[in-house]
Amino acid sequence: MIRAARLCVAMSALMWFMPGRILAVPECGGEQDSCSCGRANYCLCDGTCGNCVWHAWHMACCSWGRALEWCTDAGTWDEYATSNGYPTGDDPHDACVFVCNPSSTCSDYGHVGWVVSAYPDGSFDSTEQYWGGPCGTWEKHRAAGFATGGFIYDPDNPDVDGATFVSETIPDGTHFAPGATFTKRWTMRNSGTSSWTRDGNYLWTWDAEEQFGAAEQTLLPDGVSVAPGETHDWDVPMTAPSASGTYRGYFRMDNFGVGRFGDRVWVEIVVDEQQPDAGVDAGADEGVDAGTDSQTDAGADAEVDAGPTDSAPDASDNAPADENGEETGCRCSTQRSTPAGLLLILLLGILGVGNTRRRKRPESRRVNQTVVE
Amino acid sequence: MRSISSVCLLPLFCSLFASCQTGSDILLDSPTEIDSQGRFLVSPRWSPGGERLLLSGRGGVGLYVVQPDTGKIDELDPKNRVATGWDAVGRVTELPLLFDDGLRLLYSNDMIRVSYDEYRGRLIVGERGTSRFLAENTWGARMSPGGKMVAFCTGHLASAELHVLGLDGSVEYSGHGAQPEWLPDGKRLVFTRPQAAYDGGTAHGIAGADLFMLDLTTHQTLRLTATPKITEMQPAISPSGRLAFVDWRSGRLFVAELALPGGGS
Numbered sequence: 001m002i003r004a005a006r007l008c009v010a011m012s013a014l015m016w017f018m019p020g021r022i023l024a025v026p027e028c029g030g031e032q033d034s035c036s037c038g039r040a041n042y043c044l045c046d047g048t049c050g051n052c053v054w055h056a057w058h059m060a061c062c063s064w065g066r067a068l069e070w071c072t073d074a075g076t077w078d079e080y081a082t083s084n085g086y087p088t089g090d091d092p093h094d095a096c097v098f099v100c101n102p103s104s105t106c107s108d109y110g111h112v113g114w115v116v117s118a119y120p121d122g123s124f125d126s127t128e129q130y131w132g133g134p135c136g137t138w139e140k141h142r143a144a145g146f147a148t149g150g151f152i153y154d155p156d157n158p159d160v161d162g163a164t165f166v167s168e169t170i171p172d173g174t175h176f177a178p179g180a181t182f183t184k185r186w187t188m189r190n191s192g193t194s195s196w197t198r199d200g201n202y203l204w205t206w207d208a209e210e211q212f213g214a215a216e217q218t219l220l221p222d223g224v225s226v227a228p229g230e231t232h233d234w235d236v237p238m239t240a241p242s243a244s245g246t247y248r249g250y251f252r253m254d255n256f257g258v259g260r261f262g263d264r265v266w267v268e269i270v271v272d273e274q275q276p277d278a279g280v281d282a283g284a285d286e287g288v289d290a291g292t293d294s295q296t297d298a299g300a301d302a303e304v305d306a307g308p309t310d311s312a313p314d315a316s317d318n319a320p321a322d323e324n325g326e327e328t329g330c331r332c333s334t335q336r337s338t339p340a341g342l343l344l345i346l347l348l349g350i351l352g353v354g355n356t357r358r359r360k361r362p363e364s365r366r367v368n369q370t371v372v373e
Numbered sequence: 374m375r376s377i378s379s380v381c382l383l384p385l386f387c388s389l390f391a392s393c394q395t396g397s398d399i400l401l402d403s404p405t406e407i408d409s410q411g412r413f414l415v416s417p418r419w420s421p422g423g424e425r426l427l428l429s430g431r432g433g434v435g436l437y438v439v440q441p442d443t444g445k446i447d448e449l450d451p452k453n454r455v456a457t458g459w460d461a462v463g464r465v466t467e468l469p470l471l472f473d474d475g476l477r478l479l480y481s482n483d484m485i486r487v488s489y490d491e492y493r494g495r496l497i498v499g500e501r502g503t504s505r506f507l508a509e510n511t512w513g514a515r516m517s518p519g520g521k522m523v524a525f526c527t528g529h530l531a532s533a534e535l536h537v538l539g540l541d542g543s544v545e546y547s548g549h550g551a552q553p554e555w556l557p558d559g560k561r562l563v564f565t566r567p568q569a570a571y572d573g574g575t576a577h578g579i580a581g582a583d584l585f586m587l588d589l590t591t592h593q594t595l596r597l598t599a600t601p602k603i604t605e606m607q608p609a610i611s612p613s614g615r616l617a618f619v620d621w622r623s624g625r626l627f628v629a630e631l632a633l634p635g636g637g638s
Contacts, residue, residue: 090454091432094578105491116529117578120621121415121607122433125529130493134509140494141512141530141551144416144433145456208622209602250623264623 028054029129029137037061043071050129052112053077055137056097059114059127063095064154075102075110081152088150092118093160094259098126098142099149110149113140161202162192163253163262166231172268176240177275184212184238184267188253189231191262196226201256204234207264210249212238217254244273399586399595401616404629407441413624414439416607420463423611427457427465431624438465441617441628479523480516485540487523489514496523498540507538513552517559522589524553524562531569531579537562537589545589553587554610556631561588563597563608563616563631582606584618586631 024040026033029050033041041061043054053071060068070080078099081088092098096115100106113128122144129137166187176182186204196202197220204218214236226232234251241247248268254260413431420427426439436453439446449465456468476488476497486499487507496507496514507523514525522545526533535550550564563586570580584597584605597616598605604621611617616629 100492107492111492117531119530119579120413120431120624121429123530125531134493138510139529140510141526141528141533143512144429145454146491 025054028058029135031055031058031137033058033061035062035065037065037067039067046131046133049131049133049135050137051131052129055127055129056112056114060097060154063114064156066154066156073109074099074112075106075108075149077110077112077152078149086155087153089153090150092122092124092147092151093153094118095154097152098124098147099152100147101149103148106148113142115151159194160192161194161253161255161258161261162190164189164191165263165265168265170267170269172266173246173270175270175272178240178242178244178271178273180240182238182240184236186234186236186251186265187231188234188262188265190226190228193228194255195228196220196232196253198222198224201258202226203254203256204236205252205254205256205260207250207252207260209266210241210247212240212247212249212267212269214238214249217256238267240269240271242271244271246270399597400599401584401597401629401631404598404616404618404627405441407439407626407628408444409439409624409626410446412437412446414626415619415621415624417609417617417619417626418458419609419611419615419617420459421461421612422463423613423615425463426609426617426626426628427459428619428626429453436465439626441626479514480520482520485520487516487520487540494527496525507540507542508536511536515553515555515562517555517562518557519559521559524555524564526551526553531567533567535564535587537587546587546592548594550585550587552607554608556586556610557612557614560590561586563587563610565606565608565618567604567606579604579606579621582621584608584616 023042024033025043025045026040027048028041028043028045029048035058037060041054041058043051043057045051045054052074056074056077057068057071060066069084070077072080077097078088078101081097092115094115094117098113098115100111102108102110111128113126115124115126116139117125119125124142124147126140126142127137128140166189168187169185170182190196194200202220206214206216218234218236220226220232224232236251246268247270248266250264250266252260252264253262412435414428414437415431416429416433418427419425424440424442426441428437428439429435430437430451434454435451436449436457437446438449457465458468460466476490478486478488479496480487484500488497488499489495489511490497493509494511495509496511497504498507508525508527511525511527514523516523520540522537522539524535524537524546526535528534530551533549533551534547535553536547537545537553539545550566553562553564555562563584565582566585567579567582570578581601582604583599586595586597587593588595602622603625605618605627606621607619609617614631616631617626618629619626
């Protein structure tokens with residue numbers, strides 16, 4: 001295995017330093033070099049069996065539209081990334097390169113692969129190839145900590161989305177009459193590096209459990225931009241369920257078409273039994289103004305049409321459930337062509353021609369929207 | 374997703390258990406949510422005595438010990454990124470991520486040694502001075518108590534295939550599932566069955582998950598949870614058969630008693 005890896009490195013280095021760097025390796029591990037990123041994939045393949053660096057280079061080409069400036073042995077990729085100005089870090093993101101340092105685990109020359117999906121426990125799904133087999137392109141799942149050399153991110157999309165809970169109105173346990181209407185406000189700080197704008201598809205979304213009749217998506221007003229470090233108040237009109245009980249619903253920031261991110265917050269209320277003589281005209285337009293006992297600084301403007309029927313317990317509990325944003329979310333898919341039978345190393349200075357697989361946001365298909373004006 | 378036949382070294386791997394019997398559901402009886410005090414917790418690991426849980430924070434960062442019976446949470450290190458676990462006497466200890474020979478030892482006795490090559494995902498059985506591959510491109514391998522079978526996964530997490538093999542290569546189970554954890558009897562295991570999220574027609578991440586239990590005596594798969602709003606992941610079984618799991622949507626921690634037909638755990 002080590003001998004094979006050495007050969008891989010030696011040949012990759014040879015190809016890199018050849019005058020004009022004209023070698024192209026159009027196929028490896030069942031994948032074709034079909035993406036356009038300014039040059040053909042010149043990383044060596046082990047016959048047509050596979051090579052980790054060929055695949056990682058290929059995926060960066062397809063997903064980022066960028067021809068990486070190096071194709072050295074895997075264990076040096078983090079260093080070359082840094083020296084070439086690529087952002088790097090310790091956390092897996094969707095659509096980035098992982099690096100496993102040279103070690104007894106990842107051979108004397110290290111290992112690289114492509115991160116497809118990152119998960120909350122620090123693990124990630126990947127696609128990978130190996131020098132020396134098993135041949136082909138493999139879907140893997142890697143545990144947190146496997147990428148000892150860290151991760152290399154897309155330099156054209158270095159922004160990271162982040163949202164941190166600041167304050168809220170309607171604390172957990174607030175009592176409402178059945179069908180009462182109220183407006184929950186969450187104040188969120190932009191803790192990422194990207195600005196939130198309506199045109200950028202940043203919105204507030206219902207995420208899970210009880211929806212309280214709220215809009216699934218709440219948009220930013222036109223022209224509003226929430227810069228990193230700034231806060232924004234998300235006001236969401238809601239209606240208490242008609243049956244008594246305790247209800248909770250989750251809400252979160254969404255970079256629509258890319259992914260939800262940031263602290264995942266919730267509203268939790270207690271709906272009391274309907275009291276015929278209680279004098280609360282739940283849900284009616286002229287609902288009793290029972291007065292919120294707002295516990296947060298941001299609560300002054302919160303609107304409660306049919307108010308809490310009891311004082312709220314501890315204010316507190318809508319603490320962030322989710323501390324880091326989910327990442328820039330480029331999407332990629334792995335080509336899976338039928339493995340070719342022949343090794344083709346072409347001495348051609350032809351640039352690859354084919355599909356460019358850049359991140360694309362899907363067409364907006366917003367539903368049931370509310371615009372906070 | 375590659376076919377199982379291309380993943381495993383065993384020729385009959387694919388077809389033997391393409392579908393398995395499904396018995397009556399035994400839904401968990403009101404799992405207890407442990408108040409995590411706003412923390413996003415993942416990766417529960419029971420202490421040897423079964424009274425404490427070691428957990429990580431979001432992204433695998435941070436280290437916490439939770440006592441489910443009292444709700445007490447100790448924050449050991451909010452910035453920890455080092456793989457940790459319990460030692461035999463219940464102390465939290467750093468786990469070696471890399472091994473001198475590149476292999477992680479899963480099980481050994483006087484006759485047999487089962488190890489795992491993390492790089493290529495190879496399960497290797499050493500016996501009588503020889504070694505053979507049991508499977509490759511695997512992850513998440515768990516040896517059964519007693520060392521007779523090994524459960525492992527292949528593919529991406531969201532669409533993972535769960536396999537159970539005897540060390541002689543016999544196929545005990547193959548089906549959709551991930552993150553297997555053995556019950557102490559060595560005949561049953563709990564696993565999660567993620568539902569893939571789709572982005573533009575491509576599976577990408579997880580949209581939800583539920584827990585199931587596989588009984589290898591009857592080859593029945595029993596559903597333990599049916600909660601579309603909770604993404605039950607990372608089941609962990611205590612030595613007494615107590616089940617812990619986390620909700621990957623909210624980072625909430627749950628503990629439940631397994632009331633199993635056929636007698637305890």
